[in-house]
Amino acid sequence: MPERKPLVAANWKMNKTVAETESYLGALSGHASQLGGVEVVVCPPSTALAGACAVAAGSGIQICAQNVHESESGAFTGEVSIAMLAELGVAGAIVGHSERRRLFGETDEALARKVPALLDAGMLAILCCGESEAERDSGETEAVLRRQLEADLEQVAVGDLGRVVIAYEPIWAIGTGRTATPEQAQEACAFIRELVAGIAADAAEALRVLYGGSVKRDNAAELFALRDVDGGLVGGASLDPDDFLAICRAA
């Protein structure tokens, strides 16, 4: 069975200026050498990506974007391409976050192009999925995850599937302080791995599945110890470098 290196990613959302980003990463880089066993990813807003890459260079901390467009160039006002990110030294992008799906109309059709385009560029694709509270209450969690992942991974080459990072983020746990129970997190992440195993067993073993949704320094260790959880995608608690460091250490 391949060893999966845990990955912990900070999703800052629309928070932090360039100056705040540089001071945060300056502080975090000082501790990066203690985090050798964990892949640490920080996702600042797009204005701060260049500065973040410069400060994090050589530290082992990877900088990723919070979104990317699937096309190489063109009339897409407000969007940024994969090549534009790569030029800055950005390592990859979060795609399919529920806030982007819900508030900005990111579709499965776009995601089906974004994920393979990132992988083709040799970049990290952190694909988010997850059910709403109403969907969980009506017993549709697995159907929702299946629908999202089958659509979003459809055009990924089988040989690349193991490189995708999938973040299971139940929408009702995002920014609410209501974390999924360890049982709920394990069940959903195991289901995600089984779905991928249905396409390629070796990819399923290599694939990192993260849990996201109100991960904090006091619940991270319990969540990251779960069999099918290979780290986390952290929003609110990642804004403080000490909290984020503690969460990385828990992996």
Ligand code: PGA
């Ligand atoms: P949260 O956000 O940790 O603040 O719940 C997680 C996310 O949206 O990725």
